[in-house]
Amino acid sequence: MVSIIDTGVANIRSLQASFDRLGQPWQLTTASESILDSDYVVLPGVGAFGAAVEQIDRLGIRNSITGRIESGKPTLCICLGMQLLCSSSLEAPGAHGLGIIPSQIVRLPDHVQVPQLGWNTVAPARRTTAYFEAGEAYFANSFCLDSVPDDWNHAVTEYGCRFVSSFWRGRVLACQFHPELSGAWGENVIENWLAGTPIECGGQR
C-alpha cells in the first residue's frame, strides 16, 4: 500500500491515476502510524512552503516523516514535498522545514520566467545508480534547491542556473519535477521507485 500524505492543498488526482495505471493500491493519510509503517509513502506538494510546514506541525507528523526517511524506508517526495525536506526556504523565511537536507530553498533567478512551467532536461550529475536515465520532465516551480550533501546522489537541471532537480539515497527519492505528469518517462520513475530497483545510468550528457 502507498500512503499519500494528505496535506489538504495538493492536487493529487494525477498522482493517484499514475498508481492506478501501475496497479498499485494507495490511500490518503494524515496519521503518524501509517506514515511510519506503510510499505511506501509519498509526500506530494503543490502550494506554499510556509503553509505546508504549518499543516505538517498541525497534524503532528513531522517526526514520523523524518523518522521514516532517516530509517531509509521507501519514500517519494514530489515538488514542494522535496523542498520540505530542506531546512528552510526564502519563500517563507522563519518557517522550519524538515531539515533532512541542511540547505535553504532559493528563488529561481530573476532573468528567467518564474514560475518555470514546462518540460526540462533532468540528468544525473555523475555515473551512479538512479531511478531514471537522463530524460525530460515536467516542472512547475518558482523556487529551487542549489546543492545537496555528498552522501546523497543527485540530478541537475538548467533554468537560468543549475539546480538540483532530484536527489536520492537508498529507497528515498525526492524530485522537484512531477513524475506523475512527465509522460512515459515519469511513470517509469515511479515504477522503478516502487520496484526498488535503481538502474545504472551514464551520468550527465
Add this chain to the structure above:
Amino acid sequence: MLKSRIIPCLDVKDGRVVKGVKFQNLRDAGCPVELSQHYQQQGADEIVVLDVSATREARLAMLDTIENIRRRISIPLTVGGGVGSVEDAGRLLGSGADKVSVNSAAVKDPELIARLSTRFGAQCTVLAIDAKRIQDSAPDQRWMVVTRSGTQEEPLDAATWSKKVQQLGAGEILLTSFDRDGTRSGYDLDLLRAVTSTTSLPVIASGGADSVEHMVEAFNSGAHAVLAASIFHDADTTVEKVKRKLADAGINVRMGADS
C-alpha cells in the same frame, strides 16, 4: 532550457470534441478521452480541454470526461470553459485537471484571478484571452478582448489586460486570436508580439495554425507553447511529425517517446 511545448486543444460539447470557425459552425471531431490518449502517445506535451457546452447538465457531465481523460494520460491537463468561481475550479482540479483556465468570468471579476492563484497557486491558474483585432494598420495595431465565445466585445485592450492578469497572479496566458480561430491562416503574430512584449508570463499561442511554419513563426514571435486543434483532429499530420519538423527548424522540443 525549457522546451517549446506543443498542445493539442479539444473543444468539448456534450461529451464530444467539436471544432468550428471563429467559434461557430461546430462539427464533430471525435471522443475526448481517446483523442487525449492518442495525442499523448504522439508526443503532445500537454492537453487543453475547453468546455463549450451551454447547459449546466453538460457541464456536470464534463467532470466525468475529465476523470476519464486523467485516468489515461500522464501529461498535464488544462481545463477551461465556464469557470466562474473558486468552487468551479476546485471541482475540475478534483476531477483530474492540473491547471484551470478562466476567461469571461475573470473579465467581469478580475479579483477571481487573485482568489484562484491564492487558493491553488499561480502554476494552476491559466488566463484565457480571446482577442479581436480592431485597428489593423501599423504602428497603432490594437486588439480588444472578446468574451462569451466571441459574441461580446469588452472595453478592454488585450495587451493591457495581459499585464493586469500577471499582477493579479495568473501563471500563464492562453492567447487566442478570434480572427484566426479555425481559419488555418496562421497565428496572429502581431498580437502575439504585442502581448509577449507586455507580460513576462508564458504565452500559449492559439488560433489559426495550419502548418509547422506557422508554429515556427509563433515561437520566433515569443510564444512558449502553441495550441492547435484542426490540424491534429483532421489527421493531416501528427504531433510527432510536427515536432520532428520543428526540431529540424531549430526549435527546442521534447522528443521523448511516449507510446
